[in-house]
Amino acid sequence: MAELIKIYEENPNEKAIDKVVSILKKGGLIIYPTDTVYGVGCDITNTKAMEKVAKIKGVKLDKANFSFICNNLSNLSDYVRQIDTPTYKILKKAFPGPFTFVLPGNTNLPKSFKNKKTVGIRIPNNNIIRALIEKLGNPIVSTSIYDEDDLLEYTTDPELIFEKWQNKVDIVIDGGFGGNIPSTVIDLSDGKFEILREGKGDFNSL
Template identity: 40%
Template structure:
């Protein structure tokens, strides 16, 4: 049975954060707020949960997943970052951007792009998400919560997400409204930034 957990968006209750983190550590799948809408999150190494996410979102095996990191120090463990990329990412995180970077050996192969060996990484500007990462002590594997039957212009409330995914995820965090536009995606693998998706983050900073 899915738990619906209401967490204060500005002052997250540590007890509830630890409750959610315990679910993630034990192989659970959670819905949580970011600075660009709600997302699905799980432990970085959990293949079974990855397959569950693919079924929920009706994704093919080549879909690119993202690592949610606390900060640049953690990001640098999982991605190769040159000086230009470091400066640009530092100046624009935390924020609603996903950066495509070359993955290090710390990233499980199933999360890397099968040919390019890249990984998407983001640092969220959301207090609940940051509190979860702090308590977890490592990144989460994540993807935006976009359901196959969902109207692009329709913003789902947490209780609606709970009703739609009851029994399919382990917990839904109600963290209030947190936006609905997906992140801007910036490819940093060529040495220069390339905007590959326009979203919530200002793309002009990379053009």
């Protein structure tokens, strides 16, 4: 059974952040706020935890298209092949913000993603998730929380999220109401600018 934990974005409580990080380090699953919709994620270094997230999504881990949530652009070189200056300038302009960029993966990708040529990178403009990643010391693997309701694609109320997900995850962070528009997904993996999904991020600004 999960725990619902309140964390304020303006000033994330350090003890609460430490508690969530310790759950992540033990292979736990967390639900957390971003600058778009709520996401479910785990430590990128824990294969068993990633398998649990894949099971929730109903896919095999090696077929899953998860995003890597990073704290800043310095994490990029850990998982992404060297990118050119124009691409870097776009990323610098977009992050932190409501975008996911598909970039060419390198040989450091976790074992489960070795067959993938690309990886989705996200740096949300949200202090809670970025404080968690900073404390954890590496990105988390993440996917958005969908709602089974035909009218609601995403649940925005953390208490309702807790009701629905408490038996599937270890902690639900209440960071206030979430959005219901996902991130804009842009493929930059082969040097071209291709929009895969129009979401909250305004790609014209890039």
